[in-house]
Amino acid sequence: MAERIRLADVAEYAGVSTATVSRVLNGKSSVAATTRQAVLTALDLLGYERPEKLRIRPGGLIGLIVPELTNPIFPHIVQRLEKEMSAQGYTPVLCAQSAGGTTEDQYVQILLDQHVAGIIFVSGLHADTTADSARYRALLDLGIPFVTINGRNPDIPVADFSSDDEEAVRQMVRQLTVAGHRKIGLATGPERFRPALDKVAGYRAGMAEHCPGQPERIVHTLFTVEGGQSAASQLLNDGVTAIICGSDLMALGAIRQVRREGLRVPEDVSVIGYDDSGLCAYTDPPLTTVHQPIDDITSAAVTTLMSMITGSRPAQVPMFFQCKLVFRGSTAAAPGSED
Numbered sequence: 001m002a003e004r005i006r007l008a009d010v011a012e013y014a015g016v017s018t019a020t021v022s023r024v025l026n027g028k029s030s031v032a033a034t035t036r037q038a039v040l041t042a043l044d045l046l047g048y049e050r051p052e053k054l055r056i057r058p059g060g061l062i063g064l065i066v067p068e069l070t071n072p073i074f075p076h077i078v079q080r081l082e083k084e085m086s087a088q089g090y091t092p093v094l095c096a097q098s099a100g101g102t103t104e105d106q107y108v109q110i111l112l113d114q115h116v117a118g119i120i121f122v123s124g125l126h127a128d129t130t131a132d133s134a135r136y137r138a139l140l141d142l143g144i145p146f147v148t149i150n151g152r153n154p155d156i157p158v159a160d161f162s163s164d165d166e167e168a169v170r171q172m173v174r175q176l177t178v179a180g181h182r183k184i185g186l187a188t189g190p191e192r193f194r195p196a197l198d199k200v201a202g203y204r205a206g207m208a209e210h211c212p213g214q215p216e217r218i219v220h221t222l223f224t225v226e227g228g229q230s231a232a233s234q235l236l237n238d239g240v241t242a243i244i245c246g247s248d249l250m251a252l253g254a255i256r257q258v259r260r261e262g263l264r265v266p267e268d269v270s271v272i273g274y275d276d277s278g279l280c281a282y283t284d285p286p287l288t289t290v291h292q293p294i295d296d297i298t299s300a301a302v303t304t305l306m307s308m309i310t311g312s313r314p315a316q317v318p319m320f321f322q323c324k325l326v327f328r329g330s331t332a333a334a335p336g337s338e339d
Contacts, residue, residue, distance in 0.1 A: 005048050013042035025051055037087045059089035062305070063111035063119040065104055069096050071223060071249055072277035073292070077122055077149065080294055084302035090117065105135060118145035118305045123195070126160075127151020130192045145308035147301050151194045152318035160318040161301045163292045165198035166205070168323040172244050172272055172290070173206025175325060180337025181242040181270065185217035187231030187254060188246030196220065199246055199274075221250075228253025236261055241269055241334045248273035248280055248289055255283075255330065266332035276326055285329030293321045 005025065007018040014021065016035060023031050024039040031039075043050055062085055066074050074096075082092050093116065095107035102110075104124050111119060119139070125131040126148045133155040139146055140157070152160035169186070176184050186203040189196035200218060207214055219234050221227035228250030235243055236258065243258075245251040251273030258269045265271055265285060273280060273289035280287040300321075304314045 005043070009046060010039060010042045010048070013046060014038040033087050037083070040086070060091070060117040061093050061111075061114055062090045063095060063107070063114075063116045064092045064122070065095045065097070065107050065111075065119065065124055066122045067097050067124065068099075071247060071275075072279070073247070073275040073294075074122065076278070076294055077298060080298040081120060081122075081302060084298055088302065088306055108135070108139070112142075112144070116144075117309050118147075120301060120305060121146065121148045123150045124148070126153045126156055127194045128192055129194060129197070145305055147305050147308075149297060149301055153194070157316045159301075159304050159314055159316055161297045161304075162195070162318065162320055163290075163297070163323050164320040165195050165323075166202035167320075168274070168290045168325070169199045169202030169244060170206040170209075171202075171325055173203060174210055176242045176244075176270065176272075176331070176334075177206075177210040179270070179332070180334035182211050182214055182334070183217070183238070183240045184211065184214075184242045184244065185219070185231075185235035185238065185240040186244045186246075187219050187221060187228055187235065187250055189220065189223045189227075191220050196246060199244075203244065223247040223250060225249050225253035225256070229257040232257035233261075236263070236269070242272070242331070243269065244272045244274075246274050248275045248277040248287060250274075251287055251289065251330070252283065255287075266330050268335055270331040270334075272325075272331060280326075281328065283330075288328045288331040289326055291324040291326050293323065296321050 007021045011018045011021045020035060021039055024036050064081055066078060069075050078094060085092050126136060127150060133153060136156045147158055148160040150162050152162055173184060188199045217235055217238050217240055219231035221231045223246055228245055232243055232254035243254050245254055251271050254271050255265050258265050263269055273287045276289045276291035280289050300319060307314050
């Protein structure tokens, strides 16, 4: 209950005055949205139950459809989206898919039955080049505001927010060649997915620019540990000294396979991941990876969706966000080259 909350504790954690905490708890409108969110965050982290009046979400519900939660990048995206939505007064309805479970189309129907104010699709069928985009045009015909993340689709006239996968992989190739690598492999996801295709395009552009004459070494597999291990087995047979992976999970699988074949990371083979998941700095060795600007992506996606819900018509174009290569212990100079 609100009367059991120690205002001083909440104020200290949130970095505000006790008077501000009191105004938030009493539902006063004179508190800035960011300040209100800081107080609510402090309440939750300190283990207090929110007062009843603070549980009401006047903005309504927003559907959030994600492919699955086993890949650490998706819980990260979900968490950031939830924070952005809450700051706007909306409650997310999480729809996480799994193999053999509820499909994206089934989730959409459930959300429509709940009269959601809008939907955010993360790495959904919009990113699958073999999927029928008519399902999304049907939503537009119904007047349902929605945006997509991680998979721009030219056949769907809505805003998409994605990392610039092509440029990120091109830069990976460049950095590896600076370190003396020439036999560079790419392990990425199934060919039908746009993020995988963009990574392939970046790899090819980087190799053409920095390693002309080298053959392509590309393996399409699953964005999983097992997928990375399988891809690494094929690439190591081709003599690579560096493996670029389409996800951090794939990179962990690649490292496992390198070691199973009696080789060392990074002395014999360098491995690069993608996503910069939370535990990458603590793996053995710490994983060099690509940091996706998730905060920027989710903020832009929610802001755009909010404007659509209120009747605005934002630009229906893809927006690409620049990634950052984070160097850690899984990469080194190519064997036999100078540091």
